[in-house]
Amino acid sequence: MVAGAADEVHEGNMTSVAKEEKLTAPVVLAVIGGGLMVIGGIVSLAMTSYHAMYGHTMFGTMMYNGLQSVMVLATPWIIWTSIGAIICGGLILYGSYLLHINPQTAKTSGLAILIISGIALFLGHGFWVGPILGMIGGLWAMSRKW
Secondary structure (H helix, E strand, C coil): CCCCEEEEEECCEEEEEECCCCCHHHHHHHHHHHHHHHHHHHHHHHHHHHHHHHCCCCCCCCCCCHHHCHHHHHHHHHHHHHHHHHHHHHHHHHHHHHHHHCHHHHHHHHHHHHHHHHHHHHHCCCCCHHHHHHHHHHHHHHHCCC
16 A cells, blocks of 8 residues: 555455645656756857867857957856756756655745746756746646646
């Protein structure tokens, strides 16, 4: 028997029915959003690392010299936002896991997912869809209309 489950007998077979529902849709949205944020942060970090290792590869009137490139000036910002996006995505994945295993804390977990997704939206990683899906999943979990 599963703890916390109500027992029912149907035609001589004993089955268990869970009393609590699982939050599948908000969890799936948050997992997809968090995964996109982690992937976006890793891709951005890899591209920035490639640029830092091999220098400026685009030549033209606007980007002839590597020191004149905006990429050189923005590299520290991109590195920090990429690391932040990876952390935010990991926290959203963890929050969605907590939401999945303990649906009673839907309001708290949903609020945490919503706040972290808002921070990630400001960081601009996750292909912009990731933080938006995380926000939708967090709001949906908080509303408890699933």
